[in-house]
Amino acid sequence: MNDLNTVLIEGRLVKDPDLRTINNNLMCRFTLACARYFYDKDKNWVQDTSFLQVEVWGAAAKVCFDVLRKGRGVRVVGRIRQRLWKDNQEISREYICIIAEHIEFKPEKRNDPQFTESPTKMDSAMTERMKQSVAQEQPLSYEGESPEAEAEEKIETQLVDEEEKEVEEEVSEQEL
16 A cells, blocks of 8 residues: 655746656656745744746646746646665765646736636646547656556556546436
8 A cells, every 4th residue: 555645736937847758758847936925933024935846747748848838837736756866976866856646727827818718627628638648658657666566556547447437337327
């Protein structure tokens, strides 16, 4: 059984996203600035900003690369991923990022006609684009993950797909 590893962040892109192909899979990487405001002990208004790396894989990566630009607001639900390695001088290095599993795009400007749709409708449109292109893609695998973990993930995905089909069949039966 997996331990809980879920994170929800909301912030603004600090620069345009980067799109790469890794092991025949698309990956979009961007940095979010997440600001938190509070009063310190002297009653001064303080801003504490964290800069977080986000990775989006598969069909969603292409959508993010097409839609996101510097300053755009984004809400991300995902999981934290830590990578450890040693560099050429045998110094231990660490990279922590968020692997996005769900993304909502926030409107850029209220008067911008390009972003007249609500974030929910935009997210639904992204989901539809992903469904159309996911049939062409291969399953994701990350460096260092064992084949057993990939097999477990594939089985879990198949179970979720089967449950969704059952729910759809029940709904269609009730409609008839």
